[in-house]
Amino acid sequence: MKHIFFLTISAALLFTSCKKDEVIVTPETEGQTTITFDAKVGENDFALDQNFTIGANTFKFSNFRYWISGVSLIDSKGTEYKVANSYYLVEETKAVDVQEGTFTYPAKKREDVVIKGIPVGDYKSIRFSVGVDETHNNNLSLQAGELSQLSGMTNSSWMWLTSYIFTSIQGTVINGGVTKNVKAETGLNTNYKTVTLELPSAIHISSAKATGVNVKVDIAKVVDGIDLFANPTVGASQSTLMATLATNYGTKAFSVMGIK
Amino acid sequence: MLFFITVSIVVSCEKNDVRMREPQVASLLVPANFPIPVFDTGNPLTKEGIELGRRLFYDKRLSGNNQLSCGSCHKQELAFSDGVALNNIGASGNLLHRSAPTLINLAWANNGLFWDGGSTNLESQAFGPLTSEDEMHQNLFQLNDELMAVPDYVSRFNFIFKDGISSANIVKALAQFQRTLISANSRYDKYIRHETGGTLSASELNGLQLVRQKCQSCHQGDLFTDNDFHNNGIDDDFSNTAFDGIFLGRARVTFNNADLGKFKTPTLRNILLTSPYMHDGRFSTISQVLDHYSDGIKVSATTDPLVKQNPGGLPGISLTPQQKADITAFLHALTDSTFINDTQLAGP
Numbered sequence: 313m314k315h316i317f318f319l320t321i322s323a324a325l326l327f328t329s330c331k332k333d334e335v336i337v338t339p340e341t342e343g344q345t346t347i348t349f350d351a352k353v354g355e356n357d358f359a360l361d362q363n364f365t366i367g368a369n370t371f372k373f374s375n376f377r378y379w380i381s382g383v384s385l386i387d388s389k390g391t392e393y394k395v396a397n398s399y400y401l402v403e404e405t406k407a408v409d410v411q412e413g414t415f416t417y418p419a420k421k422r423e424d425v426v427i428k429g430i431p432v433g434d435y436k437s438i439r440f441s442v443g444v445d446e447t448h449n450n451n452l453s454l455q456a457g458e459l460s461q462l463s464g465m466t467n468s469s470w471m472w473l474t475s476y477i478f479t480s481i482q483g484t485v486i487n488g489g490v491t492k493n494v495k496a497e498t499g500l501n502t503n504y505k506t507v508t509l510e511l512p513s514a515i516h517i518s519s520a521k522a523t524g525v526n527v528k529v530d531i532a533k534v535v536d537g538i539d540l541f542a543n544p545t546v547g548a549s550q551s552t553l554m555a556t557l558a559t560n561y562g563t564k565a566f567s568v569m570g571i572k
Numbered sequence: 573m574l575f576f577i578t579v580s581i582v583v584s585c586e587k588n589d590v591r592m593r594e595p596q597v598a599s600l601l602v603p604a605n606f607p608i609p610v611f612d613t614g615n616p617l618t619k620e621g622i623e624l625g626r627r628l629f630y631d632k633r634l635s636g637n638n639q640l641s642c643g644s645c646h647k648q649e650l651a652f653s654d655g656v657a658l659n660n661i662g663a664s665g666n667l668l669h670r671s672a673p674t675l676i677n678l679a680w681a682n683n684g685l686f687w688d689g690g691s692t693n694l695e696s697q698a699f700g701p702l703t704s705e706d707e708m709h710q711n712l713f714q715l716n717d718e719l720m721a722v723p724d725y726v727s728r729f730n731f732i733f734k735d736g737i738s739s740a741n742i743v744k745a746l747a748q749f750q751r752t753l754i755s756a757n758s759r760y761d762k763y764i765r766h767e768t769g770g771t772l773s774a775s776e777l778n779g780l781q782l783v784r785q786k787c788q789s790c791h792q793g794d795l796f797t798d799n800d801f802h803n804n805g806i807d808d809d810f811s812n813t814a815f816d817g818i819f820l821g822r823a824r825v826t827f828n829n830a831d832l833g834k835f836k837t838p839t840l841r842n843i844l845l846t847s848p849y850m851h852d853g854r855f856s857t858i859s860q861v862l863d864h865y866s867d868g869i870k871v872s873a874t875t876d877p878l879v880k881q882n883p884g885g886l887p888g889i890s891l892t893p894q895q896k897a898d899i900t901a902f903l904h905a906l907t908d909s910t911f912i913n914d915t916q917l918a919g920p
Contacts, residue, residue, distance in 0.1 A: 411703045414636065414711040451613055453695035453740040453747075461699055461739050462712055468704040469816050473825060474692040549817050551827040 343517040344428040346524040347383070347438065349402045350569065351376055351423070354532045360406060360483075366532045369541045371494070373483035375405035376531065377465065378561070379476060380425060381448075381457070382441040382506070387433040388514050399444065399457030400425045401465060408464040417464045432518040436511055438525060438568075442561045443478030443504040450474060450501070466499075473548055475499040479561060481531065487541040496535065496546040498558045505562025515571050526569040533564045595620045595732050600679055603756035605764050605794045609679040613693045615744045617751065624728045625749025628742060630919035633718045635708035636663050642701070642746070643919060645672040649912050651842035652676065652753060657853025663709030669818045671853035674846050676839050676911075679751040683799040687835045687851040690825045694747035699739075712739045753917060755841050756794075757910035760902075764794065772905055778895075779902025783840070786889050787899075789878045790837045796906070801834035802876040805869035805887060806850055808833075821851075832874045841906050858900055866891040 351358035353366065364371050383398040402425065408417040448454050452461060452474065465477045481496040515523050537556055538546065546553045595618035602608060615621075628634060629642045645659055646652040652675035660667045670687050683689060691697035701707040702715075719725045719737050726737065733741040760780070762770030772780065783791070792798040801822040810820055810832040817824035822831035835851045849855040855864065869879050869887035881889045891899070911917070 411709070411711060412705045414703075414705075414709065415713055450692040451696055452699055453743045454614055455738070455740050461703075466699075468700055471691070471696070471700040471703065472686065472816065473690045474696040549813065 341432045341518065342429050343432060343519050343523065344426060345385075345430060345435075345515070345517055346522070347425045347427065347440075348524060348526050349380070349423045349425070349529050349566075350526055351404060351529045351531065354530065358404065358529075358531060360404060364531075366535060367539075368487060369539070370486040371483055371540075372486075373481065373531075375403065375408065375480060375482045377401065377403035377405055377477075378442055378479035379444050379465065380440050380442065381444055382439075383425070383427060384439045385427075385430060385435045385517070386437045386439060386508075388436050391433075392439070393431055393433075393435075395427050395430075397457045398427070398440075399448070399459045401458050401463055410462065410464040411467065417462075430517045432516075434514040434516050436514040437508055438511070438527075439506065439508045441504060441506045442558075443498065444476045445504060446501045449476055449504070452476075470499055470548065473500065475501075475548075478503060478558070479534075481534070485541045485544060490541075492541060492544040494540050494544045496538070496540060496557060497548075498546075498554050498561065499548060500554075503554060503558035505558055507562060507566050509566060509568045511568055511571055513571070524572045526571070528567050528569045530565055530567070534560050536560055536564065593731070598622055600751060600754065603754065603761065603765075603794075605761060606677075606756060607680065607793070607795075609682075609751075611679060611682055611693070611751070613695050613747065615695055615747055617748050618732060620728065621732045621745050621748040622752055623749075624725075624732060625745035625747070626917070627725075627728075627920050628746055629749050633722075634702060634710055634715065634742075636710045636714075640708050641919075645701075645707075646675050648914075648918055649845075650674075651755065651845045651908075651912060653846040655847070657848045657856075662704070662706040664705045666706045668706055669815060670851050671848065673836075674838065674842065675750055675753050676755050676841050677795055678753055680795055681799055684825070684836070688820075688822050688825050689801060689836055694750050695740075695743045698743040698746050702743075715739070715742065753911075755908040755911040758841065758908040759905040761794075761908075763905070773901065775898045775901040776905050777902075779898035779900070780905075782891075782895055782899050783902055786881065786891070787840070790876075791840045792837075796840035797837045799837065801831065801836055802878065803833040803872070803874040804835075804865075805871065805875045805879045806854065806864065808870040808872035808875070810872070810874075830874060833872065834874060834876075840903060842908055842911065843903050844907055845912065858903060859896065862891060862896045862899060865889045866896070 353364040356364065358376065360373055362372065379399060380402050381399045383395040385393045402422060404421045405419060407419045410417050448456060448459060470477055476499060478498045481494065483494050484491050485494045509527065511525065517523050534557065538553055543550065543553055546557055598617040598619045600609060632638050632641045634641055640661065644661060645654040647654060654672040657671055658668050659672060662668065673687065678694060685691040685694065685697045691700060702710050703712065716737050716739065729737045729741055759770060763772050790798055790802055812819045820832055822834035823829060844858060847856055849861050855861045865879060866888055871887050879889060880887045
């Protein structure tokens with residue numbers, strides 16, 4: 313008995329010296345939560361290839377994609393838990409031609425961002441940014457989270473400016489029987505926006521049960537104040553319209569629908 | 573039992589934590605007459621990283637059709653320029669809208685790359701020409717596969733970068749090599765450092781004085797560039813917004829009309845190797861360039877006052893034929909034959 317005990321201890325010591333990260337911490341404390349970014353057009357569920365009326369224009373979308381980064385949760389004492397390496401590509405998209413069609417990024421719908429290892433606590437708000445922070449946006453060789461040059465969220469036209477595409481909406485717009493292609497993108501450091509959302513009530517996060525936050529992302533509010541029929545292309549060359557678009561993402565596009 | 577346990581744990585320790593060899597940290601040899609370069613891109617220089625970058629720089633696998641390397645438009649014998657105004661050897665065959673810039677003393681170029689400074693650092697810059705259909709048009713996924721098929725690349729990448737071959741590590745290695753493209757061994761350098769062979773003729777010395785008086789507000793210091801952006805009066809109409817604003821100059825990047833028509837000051841180093849001149853290569857000789865500054869300035873709202881040196885702020889920098897000859901003589905003394913013949917900067 314004594315011998316077995318000794319063996320266990322020495323094995324544990326050796327293990328500890330190998331890699332400090334592997335020290336087991338009490339798993340009962342940390343919890344996880346799922347932030348669901350539920351795309352809507354006003355009160356209607358967003359979908360690709362379906363007609364939506366926003367103002368005088370009718371849209372049919374082929375993609376809606378954006379980077380969510382710098383996620384943090386704030387507890388009832390005001391302490392902020394920052395999620396390391398949090399760069400997530402949230403999207404609902406048809407196949408994307410990357411590098412002028414050199415290769416194809418597959419069609420995909422992704423709305424859940426799962427955050428693990430959250431210290432146990434009562435969290436009352438969440439904070440995240442839309443886009444990529446200046447450090448990582450200025451250096452495309454820094455890899456973190458899901459950041460990649462291969463997901464079609466930067467392209468040569470944006471690389472001439474060294475920026476990821478922060479947000480992208482593509483599809484068609486129809487007005488008075490005339491159809492135009494729409495491409496509304498944001499990028500560049502000035503258009504990096506941070507959003508803080510209060511939860512309707514604090515959520516207790518721990519390993520005891522799964523939790524979730526349902527965030528509404530309203531495309532009607534994203535394009536508010538921009539006539540995408542008159543200006544179907546918004547990008548680096550349309551800096552004023554792009555700034556309006558980015559401000560909309562930062563101030564009104566996101567809201568909390570509920571928690572679970 | 574005890575013996576077995578100990579051995580197996582020790583073995584797993586070695587595999588995970590002990591590296592037999594590490595890449596050798598390298599530092600740039602900063603010339604005595606240069607400032608200390610400042611860059612922080614999370615890409616520390618290593619001897620092996622620089623060598624890998626050199627191999628990649630000259631490897632045609634980096635283009636989609638495997639016909640072009642970085643060196644195809646940045647030739648060492650031309651101080652890493654291509655000798656033509658606007659090239660069309662890219663994958664699409666389209667004529668580019670800007671002239672291939674030289675690659676000289678890039679470790680000091682910390683105010684943006686490209687003629688309008690749109691790219692923030694060498695690492696990020698490489699993705700532009702690598703992926704553009706008018707240049708190398710390389711599928712980045714395919715490039716990883718192509719390099720993984722070469723055992724020598726696999727072992728080099730694995731040794732230098734812990735995560736092996738990736739798009740990010742390719743551009744990091746390229747950036748490391750490019751930071752070693754240091755030109756500081758011209759006759760002028762030897763003159764200024766009081767080294768053997770540093771003799772300038774009377775005409776060259778006169779040219780140096782003229783350059784200091786009339787040109788060095790922009791072509792500053794011993795880098796012979798301020799790494800800044802100026803409208804030097806070669807155009808006065810910037811209404812063409814085509815091709816994502818490529819004709820707007822710096823304003824494409826800043827979205828500020830005060831920057832219309834401003835382009836990056838190129839270094840005067842090796843200037844007689846790097847014709848034609850200007851961002852679009854419109855002047856084929858240095859004498860045309862000097863004639864432009866003396867008599868050809870076009871004035872618009874953003875024309876730099878530095879090219880309006882005539883009395884009363886009138887456009888132009890007055891230069892007599894003799895002064896132009898002296899300046900040209902001096903510019904010859906900025907040609908660095910060590911740089912263009914250095915085998916460490918040449919293809920493997």
